[in-house]
Amino acid sequence: MASRVAVIGCLVVIAAVVMGAAADTYTVGDSLGWTVPPGGRIAYSVWADKQTFEVGDTLVFNWTGTHNVARVSTKAEFDNCTTTNLIGSIQTTSPANFTLESNVTHYYICTIDSHCSLGQKLEVTFGNGASPLAAGAFSVVLLALAVSLLSHM
Ligand SMILES: [Cu+2]
Numbered sequence: 001m002a003s004r005v006a007v008i009g010c011l012v013v014i015a016a017v018v019m020g021a022a023a024d025t026y027t028v029g030d031s032l033g034w035t036v037p038p039g040g041r042i043a044y045s046v047w048a049d050k051q052t053f054e055v056g057d058t059l060v061f062n063w064t065g066t067h068n069v070a071r072v073s074t075k076a077e078f079d080n081c082t083t084t085n086l087i088g089s090i091q092t093t094s095p096a097n098f099t100l101e102s103n104v105t106h107y108y109i110c111t112i113d114s115h116c117s118l119g120q121k122l123e124v125t126f127g128n129g130a131s132p133l134a135a136g137a138f139s140v141v142l143l144a145l146a147v148s149l150l151s152h153m
Contacts, residue, residue: 023054023056023057023058024054024057024058025057025058025059025060026051026053026057026058026059026060027060027062028044028047028059028060028061028062028108028122029043029044029047030047032047033061033062033063033064034061034062034063034067034069034094034110034120035063035065035067035120036110036115036118036119036120037118037119037120039119040118040119041118041119041120041121042119043119044119044120044121044122044123045123047122048122048123048124048125053100053124053125053126054100054126055100055101055102055103055126056099056100056101057099057100058097058098058099058100059097059098059099059100059108059122059124060095060096060097061091061094061095061096061097061098061108062094062095063094064094066112067094067110067112067115067120068090068091068092068096068110068111068112069090069091069096069098069108069109069110070083070086070090070091070108070109070110070111071086071087071088071098071106071107071108072084072085072086072087072107072108072109073085073086073087073107074107075105075107077107077109078107078109078121078123081109081111081114081116081117081121083109083111090111100124100126103126105123105124105125105126106123106124107121107122107123107124108121108122108123108124109121109122
């Protein structure tokens with residue numbers, strides 16, 4: 001009996017860990033922060049390639065000095081550093097948090113002077129990591145297992 005309780009306890013903990021893993025927070029550029037990168041835009045491409053972004057994750061843009069963060073909707077705007085179709089408002093206070101709310105490529109640029117053309121831009125694409133949906137489904141399976149164990153006690 002006690003072992004069943006322990007098993008159920010473990011399942012609950014595992015479910016909590018899986019649910020927690022479904023939403024991560026990323027500091028854009030890590031120690032570089034959000035700035036005009038010394039080597040051009042490659043800095044943020046390299047940084048983004050190292051991450052496994054998932055819907056529900058949060059990006060935190062940290063900066064000092066004069067910068068901002070604007071989310072643009074198309075690759076053309078991103079490439080040309082134009083802001084004709086902003087999604088939401090331009091964030092002007094650091095740290096600025098953005099949630100990756102859907103499974104589409106997210107584009108962020110700084111609109112100050114020529115910062116964007118100089119490489120202060122970030123493109124976020126989604127990889128093959130477990131989606132929140134998969135994590136949710138896994139949790140439901142664990143819950144069903146726990147309920148089944150309880151009903152046999
Ligand atoms: Cu800037």
